[in-house]
Amino acid sequence: MRPRPGAPKVPDGLSALSWLVADAGTGEVLAAHDAHRRLPPASTLKTLFALALLPALPPGARHTVTEKELADVGAGSSLVGVKEDRTYRVADLWRGVFLSSGNDAVHVLAALGGGRRAAAARMQETARALGAHDTHVVSPDGYDAPGQVSSAYDLAVFGRAGLRNPEFARYCATVRASFPADGWSYGIQNTNRLLTGDGVDRYPGLIGIKNGYTSRAGNTLVAAARRDRRTLVVTVMNPRRGGSLAVYEEARSLLDWGFRAAGRVDPVGSVLPPRSRPPTGPGSLPGAGAGAGAGTGADPEAGPAGVTVVKGGETGPGWSAAAAIAGAAVVGAGAVALVLRLLRLKGGHSGRG
Incomplete structure (x- = not known):
């Protein structure tokens, strides 16, 4: 911090x-401690999984x-209750990821994205494109795996x-x-x-x-809050x-401090993409990263550049073919083929729940 x-x-x-505190609108890092230290991220890595796969599905x-899609879910994983031979909407599975931190839902979505290895590779590519260079992906769900790491900085970027x-x-x-479930549904709550x-x-x-939490990672958290037209992002890793x-x-405590300190401290770095971040002075954090197409003062709720956003997809028929392909194009050519396959699936399955 430079007060x-x-x-x-x-x-x-x-x-x-x-830990790290950043202004989501300007990308300025207000304060940080050992923000590039590479640590196990636990389920906070699901933020990167969502960034990489949401545009394609x-x-x-x-x-x-x-059965195969659920066969390798790790022992002791958090689960939302996905069952084989049941039909789910992709939106249901994403709610299972975000609310219940369900590794079972992650594995099914990863299978739709070409498999766990393909999902991990896409996540790695997405991280690099965002300027997040501390992250190494092994298991897309954040389950402890040798060599799997991220950092407070990268997680704030995601x-x-x-x-x-x-x-x-x-x-x-x-x-x-x-x-x-089968002809009924049950409530889930955000963790x-x-x-x-x-x-x-x-x-x-x-x-x-x-x-997130695992025995190796301890407790981890990426949190965002909005107050007086300002949005802050905070990462805390393993108290x-x-x-x-x-x-x-x-x-x-860090959010409270950040809202009081915003405009009263000089930034120590930036979570903007490399091409968008301003020059940094002595003592600044190395590295960069943020949403593709982000610029200084960008609205943190705006869609990523190049992604066609179709509202109402959760309750209506889903993306149009053009919108789905436009979103997949951000991820890569392979995702376009995947989306075409999924669009064909939409007409071929009757859903339950």
């Missing part, structure tokens, strides 16, 4: 191994799950980029939803406690994004004190 006279002090008592498409995608922003802000108020006080103005709820309380 100006009268700027508030960074909160005392922060125990996270790594029309939300209204329906898919019947196979969170900011996600807010620029209306589908991502809507899913990550959803508190409760219904998940389909982000700052959003739900489960065990901690809800944070005023919180708009998502994603929490060392305070138990399982400390990640939320440390994020709360």
Whole structure:
């Protein structure tokens, strides 16, 4: 942090191994601690999974799950309850990812995207395009795997980029939803406690994004909140004190500080894309990254450049062919072929739930 006279002090008592506070609109990093330290991300890596796969998978498409797609879900994974031989809309599966952190839903969506290896490769490509160079993807669901790492910086980049995608922003802000079963549905609730108020006080103005936990990663969180026309993104990785709820309380402290400090500290870096970020001075964070096409002062809720956004896809028939292909083109030529296959599937399956 580079404070100006009268700027508030960074909160005392922060125990996270790594953290960062950024302004989502300007991309300015207001303060950070060891932000490029490479650490296991747990389910916060699902933010990158969504960035990479959302443009390629029309939300209204329906898919019947196979046994093979669920065969390699890791032991002890968080699950939403996806079952083989049931038909789900893609939008249902995304809610399972964002709310229940369901690794079963991730595996099915990854299969629709060409398989886990293809999904991991697409995630890696997306991270590099965003200027996020600390991340190495092995398991798309964030399940602990040798060599799988990210950083507070990269996760803030993914969170900011996600807010620029209306589908991502809507899913990550959803508190409760219904998940389909055989002829009925059951309720699911977001696992982000700052959003739900489960065990901690809800944070005023919180708009998502994603929490995570594994035994190697500890508790991790990317959170965003809006106040007085300003949106902040905070990353907290593996607090060392305070138990399982400390990640939320440390994020709360950093958000409170960020809203007080914005405009009263000089930025120490930027989470804008490399081509958009301003020159940085001595003491600034190295690296860059954010949503493709983002610029200084960009609206964090605007869609990524080149993506055709079709509203109402969750409750209506889904993307049109033109919109789906336009979105897939951002990810790559292989995704265009995938979308064409999914569009054919839409007419061939009858959904349950």
